[in-house]
Amino acid sequence: xxKIVFRGADGTAHExxxxxxxxxxxxxxINGVPxxxxxxxxxxxxATCHVYVDKAWADRLPPVDEVExxxxxxxxxxxxxxxxxxxxxxxxxxxxxxxxxxxxxxx
Amino acid sequence: MAGLAIVGGSYAALNIASSARQxxxxxxxxxxxxxxxxxxxxxxxxxxxxxxxxxxxTLPLRGEAFYRDNxxxxxxxxxxxxxxxAEQCVETTKGRFGFQQLAIATGTRARRAAIPGIxxxxxxxxxxLADADAIRDRLPHVTSVxxxxxxxxxxxxxxxxxxxxxxxxxxxxxDRVLARVTGQTMSTFIEGEFAAHGVRLFxxxxxxxxxxxxxxVRSVLTADGVRHPADMVVLAIGAEPNSExxxxxxxxxxxxxxxxxxxxxADPLIFAAGDCAFGAxxxxxxxxxxxxxxxxxxxxxxxGAAVAGIEAPNTSVPWFWSDQFDLKLQMVxxxxxxDREVIRGSLEARKFSIxxxxxxxxxxxxxxxxxxxxxxxxxxxxxxxxxxxxQIADPDFNLRSLMG
Numbered sequence: 001x002x003k004i005v006f007r008g009a010d011g012t013a014h015e016x017x018x019x020x021x022x023x024x025x026x027x028x029x030i031n032g033v034p035x036x037x038x039x040x041x042x043x044x045x046x047a048t049c050h051v052y053v054d055k056a057w058a059d060r061l062p063p064v065d066e067v068e069x070x071x072x073x074x075x076x077x078x079x080x081x082x083x084x085x086x087x088x089x090x091x092x093x094x095x096x097x098x099x100x101x102x103x104x105x106x107x
Numbered sequence: 108m109a110g111l112a113i114v115g116g117s118y119a120a121l122n123i124a125s126s127a128r129q130x131x132x133x134x135x136x137x138x139x140x141x142x143x144x145x146x147x148x149x150x151x152x153x154x155x156x157x158x159x160x161x162x163x164x165t166l167p168l169r170g171e172a173f174y175r176d177n178x179x180x181x182x183x184x185x186x187x188x189x190x191x192x193a194e195q196c197v198e199t200t201k202g203r204f205g206f207q208q209l210a211i212a213t214g215t216r217a218r219r220a221a222i223p224g225i226x227x228x229x230x231x232x233x234x235x236l237a238d239a240d241a242i243r244d245r246l247p248h249v250t251s252v253x254x255x256x257x258x259x260x261x262x263x264x265x266x267x268x269x270x271x272x273x274x275x276x277x278x279x280x281x282d283r284v285l286a287r288v289t290g291q292t293m294s295t296f297i298e299g300e301f302a303a304h305g306v307r308l309f310x311x312x313x314x315x316x317x318x319x320x321x322x323x324v325r326s327v328l329t330a331d332g333v334r335h336p337a338d339m340v341v342l343a344i345g346a347e348p349n350s351e352x353x354x355x356x357x358x359x360x361x362x363x364x365x366x367x368x369x370x371x372x373a374d375p376l377i378f379a380a381g382d383c384a385f386g387a388x389x390x391x392x393x394x395x396x397x398x399x400x401x402x403x404x405x406x407x408x409x410x411g412a413a414v415a416g417i418e419a420p421n422t423s424v425p426w427f428w429s430d431q432f433d434l435k436l437q438m439v440x441x442x443x444x445x446d447r448e449v450i451r452g453s454l455e456a457r458k459f460s461i462x463x464x465x466x467x468x469x470x471x472x473x474x475x476x477x478x479x480x481x482x483x484x485x486x487x488x489x490x491x492x493x494x495x496x497x498q499i500a501d502p503d504f505n506l507r508s509l510m511g
Contacts, residue, residue: 026165032173039404041148042165045428045437047482067435067478074482107423 002096006033006051009104018091024100025049025087035102042087047071048106049086054099058082061089077103109135109205111414112197114187114352115212116140117149118403119381119410121168123210123370124179126411130419134207136179139199141186144236145169150400152239153263154430158271166236190352195376208414211353211364211372211379212407215346215398224317229324230340233260245339250274253327253337255314257284259429261343262297265306266431275306276335278327280344282311288427288438290448292461293473297431300457304432309333346398348383360385363396368420370410378414380406389422390489391441399427424488426481437481440471440488449499452477467493483507 001017004027008014014034018027028036028049037048044067053061061084064072068088072079086100111127113120116138124136140146147166155161174181185201196205217232219225231242252268254261257279269275277284283294284301301308312329317340319325327335348363358364358372363385366372370380379386381403385396405423412419426439434457445463452459460480463471469492472484483506490510498504 022165030167030170030172032170032176037404038168039400040428041151041168043150043428043430044435044478045430067476070477070479071482073479074486 002091002093002098004091004095005097005099006036007099007101008035009102020092022091023087024051024089024091024098025085027091028086033102035106036086037106038087039107044068044071044085044087047075047085050075050077050103050106051084051086051089051100052080052103053082053084053089054101055082057095057098057100058084060094064088075103076105076107109195109207111136111208111210112204112206113138113210113212114197115214115349115381115383116142116144116181117146117212117214117381118168118400119212119214119384119407120210121146122404122407123212123378123380123411123414125169125173125177126408126419127414128177128179128411130412130415130417132411132415136177137204138179138181139185139187139197139201139204140181140183141200142235142237143183145171145174145181147236149234150428150430152236153233153260154267156239157243157264157267187352190356190377192356192374207376209377210370210410210414211350211377211383212381212403213349213352213383214403215348215382217342218345218347219342220314220344222314222317224319224324225342227317227319227324228322229319229338230317230342232342233264234346242339242341246271246273249338251276251336252339252341253278253335254341254343255327256341256343256345257281257308257310258287258343258345259285261341262301262431263429264341264343265301266304269301269304269306270432276327276337277301277306277308278312278314278329278335279308279310280313284308284310289473290442290461290463292448292450292454293475296454296475297434297436300432300434307335309335346382348385348396350383353377353379362394365394366406366410368409368422369413369418370406370421371413378410380410388425389420390424391443397425399425401426422489424485426485428481433476435474435476435478437474437478438471439474439481439484440469442471442473445470447496449496451480451499451502462499464494464496464499467495469494469499480506486510
């Protein structure tokens, strides 16, 4: 099972195992990682699962689609080139060890 | 056990608990839910979960680890029958539990109506996972479904079932769908989409009777004399607040459990949040009861903070979403008191937002497949701004420049 590392805004790291095929967001909410609100449950309605994907991994992800882009334009913390909505990142074996940073706030 | 007792097991309950902890509440926290599962996402129940594209494992709002890490205990299958204010305890089907503070997050129940035949088998409502499971179990025996009510739940169910190949009829008593929540332009657009997907839509007619055979529903008779065949009827005519626990304590109005901006009732030990709460609303400037994930979440956070002794009033702009077919419908603000509508985008392209203006201010934005407009609105509508209709209608005008 691939491992995903969440780094909180305060520097605390949470390592969780996520089934391949599930989203990074679900990995956070099911394992109690603080800072991923995920109010809409991954339906691209709320933009409260914003993460900054570590540069070493960001380029390996499929590109941002139109709706995700619209939402990222208005996230609570500043959008960066490596900003993603974690509900849209599907975990694969290739992403084992991926590091994502959680912004200070989601709303 | 003492500490904080929370009655109810959904968004508001979870957010009261987690916010109390985040704000430093150190006593026990116990959630009493009459269901047998942890709080879960409800919107998929009328959509992906019904269709089978969303599985059960993805439904919980938070996993068990979260409750353990935050020392939040959940008592399942516990219906709370009474609050004993003098003794500071709740009477539940799982026993009697003491509390120091109490939060009411009991939500709503589906409205029923005194219509002949209402108790026939095959007439269902949708609020909970158990309801959704029961509907899914019925589907193999269903060909024609009649949905009574053209609000969000009714339309989402209609879209899901039409997509799955069922014959779907929607009956709405008012003269258009979504009449309570949006304007004529959006209603007309949505009605056109449903018609294009083969959904039969009858507005402005009331159900006169449900007719059955052998105790099971077979058709729905409307006031205009039309008989609509049905193997299943979904009653989606709104919801009523579960405020019975608060009533004997004098904490409820007919509209729900009365709270202030911080989710406090008139009793210093008792709080409430979510669909059951009728409260001061900063954006509306008056008391309202909102039925939404956003309100349950934000009001829950405010109430949890108040339990911990922290003043954190809920000042969020109300917002809402609904997915129907490939339409991403999102709403932000409240259109009451608006004096004109301006369209940004294109109805033909099925990508637009309807801006409701009150003078030079935006009161509400109802969007279809335009998530950016909705996201912007959640921030812009909460601050002072001034805009013209021409600016809104101009696709080259950057709305973000209004943020100042």
